[in-house]
Amino acid sequence: MLSGSDKTESAFVQFSNILRYTYAQSGSELIPAGDEFDYIRHYVDLQKLRLNRHTQVELTLECDDRNALIPPMILITFIENAFKYGTSSDTDCRIRLYISLLCHNLTLRTENRIMRRRPDTAPPGIGLANCTARLNLLYPGRYTLSAQEETGGFFRTHLHIQLTP
Numbered sequence: 001m002l003s004g005s006d007k008t009e010s011a012f013v014q015f016s017n018i019l020r021y022t023y024a025q026s027g028s029e030l031i032p033a034g035d036e037f038d039y040i041r042h043y044v045d046l047q048k049l050r051l052n053r054h055t056q057v058e059l060t061l062e063c064d065d066r067n068a069l070i071p072p073m074i075l076i077t078f079i080e081n082a083f084k085y086g087t088s089s090d091t092d093c094r095i096r097l098y099i100s101l102l103c104h105n106l107t108l109r110t111e112n113r114i115m116r117r118r119p120d121t122a123p124p125g126i127g128l129a130n131c132t133a134r135l136n137l138l139y140p141g142r143y144t145l146s147a148q149e150e151t152g153g154f155f156r157t158h159l160h161i162q163l164t165p
Contacts, residue, residue: 010049033101034066040079040099047083055087055095062100068163071138075099075108077127078147078157085155086112104164110157114149135161 044059051057079097086095096111118125128147135143142162149155 010045028072030069031072032066033063033068033070033106036070036072036075037061037063037066037099037101039073040075040097043076043079044097051087052089054089054092056093058094058096060098060100062102064102065104068101068104070101070106070161070163071134074131074134074138075159077131078108078110078159081127082110082112082155082157085114085116085118088115091115101163104162106159106161106163108157108159110155112155114153114155135159139163 041059041061044057048057082095082097086093093113093115096109098107098109100107132145135145139161142165144160145158147155147157
């Protein structure tokens with residue numbers, strides 16, 4: 001039996017699910033969308049456990065075909081960045097995540113106020129570059145990606161992938 005706060009057991013279960021998924025899918029080229037959506041839900045639930053009342057998280061998942069095949073972990077970089085740069089322990093903020101797979105079109109939208117920035121002296125991150133390279137290999141000419149800071153200090157990401165040619 002786990003001891004500590006009520007969140008301890010839930011965090012352990014969520015973390016175990018994330019690890020299990022990561023190991024199981026590490027060698028797979030494509031996986032059922034439903035599995036990826038479940039993984040994202042576990043990740044978001046785990047993040048919510050560590051956040052306090054100042055950060056609100058809205059997650060919307062829509063899927064008309066849980067068996068449609070998509071690349072594993074193609075969306076998580078954008079979601080991780082929303083949590084990394086869009087949370088605060090002392091200022092009210094909100095992270096909005098929208099993911100849909102409808103009619104063979106995969107869409108991800110994230111929105112968060114920028115609560116922290118990468119130091120100017122820090123080396124550039126590789127997550128977005130690696131994700132873009134994967135998208136170019138897997139979906140040449142069939143995806144659009146916009147990830148940028150907008151007026152008012154918000155960061156928005158919009159990824160759209162046409163899964164079938």
